[in-house]
Amino acid sequence: MSNLLKLSDVTKSFAGVRALRGVCFGLSGGEVHALIGENGAGKSTLIRVVTGAHLADSGTLQIAGQTIIRNSPVISRSLGVAVIYQQPALFGDLTVAENIAIALEPRTAWRAIRWNKRRAMARELLARVGSDISPDAEVRQLSMPQQQLVEIAKALGADARIFIMDEPTASLSDREVEHLFGVIKSLRQRDAGIVYISHRLEEIERIADRVTVLRDGTRVATHPMSEINRAEMIRLMVGRESSAIFPKTQVKPGAAVLELQNVCCNSTGVHGIDLSVRAGEIVGLAGLVGAGRTELARVLFGLTPADTGRIKIQGRTVQIRSPRQAIDLGIACLPEDRRKHGVILEMPVAQNITLSSLPRVSMRGWLSFRRERLIAHALVDRLGVKTASLSSATGTLSGGNQQKVALARWLAIEPKLVILDEPTQGVDVGAKSEIHRLMGELAQRGIAILMISSELPEILGMCDRIAVMHGGTITSVLDREKATQEKILDLALGLSGRKEAVPA
Amino acid sequence: KKEQAATVSSPVGKQVVIGMVPKSKGDEYFIACRKGADEAAEQLGVKLIWDGPTEPEAARQNEVVDDWITRGVDVIAVSVENKAGISTVLRKAREKGIKVITWDADSESDARDYFINQATPEGIGQSLMDNAAGVMQNKGEFALIMASRTAGNMIAWSAAVKARLTEKYPDIKLVAEEACEDRPILAFNQASAIIKANPNVKLIMTICAPGMPPTAEAVKQSGRTDVKVIGLGTPKANATYVHEGVTQAVILWNSVDLGYLTVHAAKALAEGRLKVGETSIDAGRLGKIEIKGDNVLLGSPFRFDKTNIDQFNF
Amino acid sequence: MIRKYLREISVGVAYLVLLGLLAFKSPSFFQADNIRQLLVEIVPALVAAVGMTLVIITRQIDISIGSVFSLCAYIAALMAHQGVPVPLAFGTAIGCGALMGALNGLLIATLALPSIVVTLATMVIWQQALAWWKQGAPVASLPAGFHWFGLNQMAGQWIEAIIALLIFLAFATAMRYLAAGRAIYATGSDYEAARLAGIRPKLVTFNVFVLMGILTAAASILNAVIMEKVYPTSGDKLELRVIAAVVVGGVAISGGRGRLIGVLIGVALLGTIGRALIFLHARSEWGATIQGTIILLAVSSDALDRSRR
Amino acid sequence: MTQNALNSVTMAGGRSGLMMRLLPMSQQLVVVVLLAIEIIIFSIVGRNFLTVENAFEVIRQNVEIGLLALALTPVIVAGGIDLSVGSLIALCAVVLGMSWQDWGLPLGVAVGVALLIGTAAGLLNGLLITRLGIAPLIVTLGSMSLFKGLAEGLMSGRAPFTHFSTWFNELGNRYLFGFLPEQVLIFVVAAIAFGLLLHRTTIGRTLVAIGFSFDGARYAGVPVCRRLLLVYCLSGLVAGLAAVIYVARVGEANAGAGRGYELYAITAVVLGGTSIFGGRGTVAGTLLALFAIGILRNGLRLADQPAELAGVLVGTLLIVAIIGNKLINQLTDLSAGRTLSIRRERGNPT
């Protein structure tokens, strides 16, 4: 096996933060080398050092046997490194074809563009990741998962031997994940090496040959997959025995909090939605990418108001025309895209937390900074947010902690119904189990929860009932007992379910 | 303390300080005025501060004067952009014991001691219109390009022109009226368009010093020898066009002398030599200049044409 | 397809309506020499607008072009006046434009300062410096080679139009079919992604501002040779006119989007109104009102489109 | 877990907390220094510079622009911009004159009408920006030309309106107790009002949120459209007020009023450390910058220096200030890369 990648005691720190401390890492042809660790452990930073997005402070880097002095995205690429970054690095205003082409074509500025060639190439690559996105679509009109797919296609296109994937499946649903794994296998046969980062350990178990665990910027262990199990991985990542994931707490559901009857929203393609969520109940929304789960959440939160149908909150028929109204009705919504919608990165933690409950921290419109600090402090403690202070910019927190801040904001309004859109996406096991624990706690306090997740184990583990969406509508609702991975997948794929589909 | 300040800024000692405000810096016409003012200041050994708006905007002049009141000058001489506007602050200056002169354009008469009167709006309007009529043999179409639609004096002048037109020249028709915002290129474009759009326009009158040469240029480039130009401007800038016969006449007073005279009057005023009831003032190379009431008369507008334009270099 | 070019189409239609009105009300508008005059009138704005388009696509803005325009033309004139060979004078002017653009670029690209603030500052500086330096005196008695490049009037006018057209076509094609052009779109669309893709966004931004300076200088020369004198105020308010034309032409102020063809139409539309009003014998004091209305209508048009999807 | 979070909050609070509060102020600090330098220099070279009268004179002369700057601060903090305020002064001034002289309304009422027009114009801007989602820069670029055009059209070559009642002119020229200009009172009130609005009310807080991230604010249930409408209406209203004071001070109303003021005002706001990208900004900073500029103009004049020099120096001041601010930022914890990649997530700069 050829040695593709070799890092030895690489160190990298950002003003203040020591992101990497003397990390060693290797990758050889034909293997999938998984890189795991909690949020902020340094995974992304490590791979950004390899790709030249960041320059290491010290340590040596060898790509394909060559020692790199001053790395850069261009150099690493020329040496056959292809990368899928955690935040898709795409050009929203440009077409899919061009996004892919820019990554693959030579760097020279005085080069003629051949558009047809670009389109053809894009179509071919997208097909390989099993997607039919039009090459002429503008990327900014694609959903997050679709953008992920473009990223993957981009990486595949490069005739690279080193593939680096930073949480590629974070927003993908099982079908695309399967496809990706297929691709990875074929790459592996071609004797390429893959560095695979994910917070989903079952994925790791399936495809990885080796696992390296990072904690606080140091490498704690590297093991062949055969010699390590999930519990061990978690222990290494977290540095302590972690509570079981999905701690489902049994709650006796109360009266219906949310009732939907034939809700339609033409602009988003959501139609014929019938669903009810009772107090203390956790209802899961499963489905493939683009099934319309997030769209439904947006309808309920008044971002794209429903055109027809009836929405009842605690038995009262209501109109939800704006998020403001939704909040006044006691509806909270944790959005899918944390960094864009979930929190305001530049704002201090405290201000982020109280943003949706300003009436509670003010008298007749006058802010009371004391109350703000009190409320924020209380929630920061309750959720165990790791932050330097209440007044540090939320953007300086790790994604997982940003997610907790976003959640805290919604707890601050003391909601009746909480909509969670991919609440644990890209969140590490530690933070993840805390978020799950919190969900249980909320349920016990009689709050109704509607959770969207692309991670079936999570759905199966957490939910009392599971509504499966396909093509913009709910094809069927399963009870916890009846639900199995296979069944849900069938329904999600629209193979079965038509018969049991609730009449619209 | 003030004495010290004075001596600091002027070793000569008690030197007369005159603040002179043009309507707008960078306008050829006022550049010419400044020439004369500097010349006189040189002769008389007075300290001349020359400052004003870089673009015609009413409030700017007030601010200059306000600050000079604070600074403490002996005489403030203003070429008034906005009559009512400036008068309030000029009165304030007089209360503070500063002598006030208006030149080129007058303020309200109680707001200043003397007006260096080279022409009233009516006077200008009349001679412009009369000259135009002369060129057009009292009939036909003509167009008007003014510096701006907002400056008070512009409005007054164009009004005066129109008044004269309706009162004396029934057969002359004003077919187009543009404002060039004091921007030569606009005057050029507007003139060229006017000529094309109004085939039988016989004359373009441009009441805007920077706008006049471009107007002539446009007429010249249009190749229409039958269209003539007159207007307010400085001789030197228009000389070539006058000789080429495009521009028939440039109406103006000798603006260098205007600046020159203003400074002389200012000094006299400051030293109390210019008392109420004086009938004349001795203004250096201009000799004795007549005074009527509180108006120092430079003489009525002057008509530059082929015959005399080369004698003036401003 | 129609949606993609909605802005170009709607603005184009508006322009055709205007021309139709003229053809109907005052056909004399379409005399050859009037059209030439019109071209000459529009040309400088067009060349500057090409530069501004690049700048705005890079998600920056440059409001200093008015001052740069005045200064470059003035420098060229002064040199020519002092007997420097005209081509050399023009060359130097362009060089100065490049330098002033480079200064903006340096502050904006390397120090990552907001372009609107930087260029606001340089605008004031150049403008006031020029006013201070020469107190607004125009440069007269220029050598023969200056006015209309030493050609006769008609030839000069055609040359102007042709030069501008060539510049336009060159950039229009480059922006679509040259990697360098696409790099500008990429940089404006997402700076960080551009960096990761190995496009050097700093360099791109810097170069764009240098180009802006050069094109501004070129425009100022095209404008200077029209008359026998060069005035230090020749560029007043140019930035507003140009930016307006560019956005009317459909270039997104948020960067990354827009096509030069639209800009061409935008410049033509806004550039024709003034002259058109005179030919329509309209009360010209309403000119600014009409301009404003057109700008607002144009930009509203694609807002409606956005709400449709 | 909860335990150590508690610690970390209480422990690490101090330093980075202080930094967070100081960081947005760094440019204000730079401006303070520049201001001090100016004052020192001018009190040496300028005549009667360091006097109470002059101090108030400076403020008095900058009241109109100052008002605009105050109103623009929340606009820019909310991530917007309003180029139309200068032209709006002209429009309101003309309307004021007309409604008084032509329509024979009592001057008091005419003032009301002017303010109303201003607000309506602001509303127009706001509606175009929020309902149609067009970039503020573009909308107000258009309305700038529109309002100016309307003003000129309405005047159409007639003489400016003058000879307003004395009580009205005094509003712009009388000195209470012999030294305190009346309009300065109005300005002080406005300054305090805007200060409170932006920094002490929930509205101000939501404006900051909108400025940092429009979408983020929307998802947090902030009534973004209503808030934006509010700030643009306010800036319209204040432009109207500025027009009234302008007319009162200069004693005449015409379509040339307030030309170019928008740039002076914007200069003051950004010099005062308000981020043109939205989010960061303080009224105090705006005031500081306003004085820095006003004193520069005034001081140079008292030192017999030409206005152009003042212009050049203002430009230089602006560049020095933002560079200085940049350097300070780079010394503090937020590295360039950090701020940049966070900016990535947000809308466009202009």
Ligand SMILES: Nc1ncnc2c1ncn2[C@@H]1O[C@H](COP(=O)(O)OP(=O)(O)OP(=O)(O)O)[C@@H](O)[C@H]1O
């Ligand atoms: N550009 C940056 N500037 C400053 N600090 C950074 C930067 N990038 C990462 N860090 C810090 O470096 C540490 C490691 O970040 P990194 O993104 O590598 O974590 P990660 O392992 O990718 O976490 P996740 O699982 O959330 O992706 C974090 O504490 C983070 O705060």
Ligand SMILES: Nc1ncnc2c1ncn2[C@@H]1O[C@H](COP(=O)(O)OP(=O)(O)OP(=O)(O)O)[C@@H](O)[C@H]1O
């Ligand atoms: N540009 C940046 N500057 C500073 N720190 C950063 C930057 N980008 C990421 N980080 C830090 O890196 C760590 C991981 O962030 P990253 O964006 O990789 O993950 P995420 O998408 O935020 O969410 P998660 O951490 O759950 O994966 C966090 O501590 C975050 O604060």
Ligand SMILES: [Mg+2]
């Ligand atoms: Mg990461």
Ligand SMILES: [Mg+2]
């Ligand atoms: Mg991450």
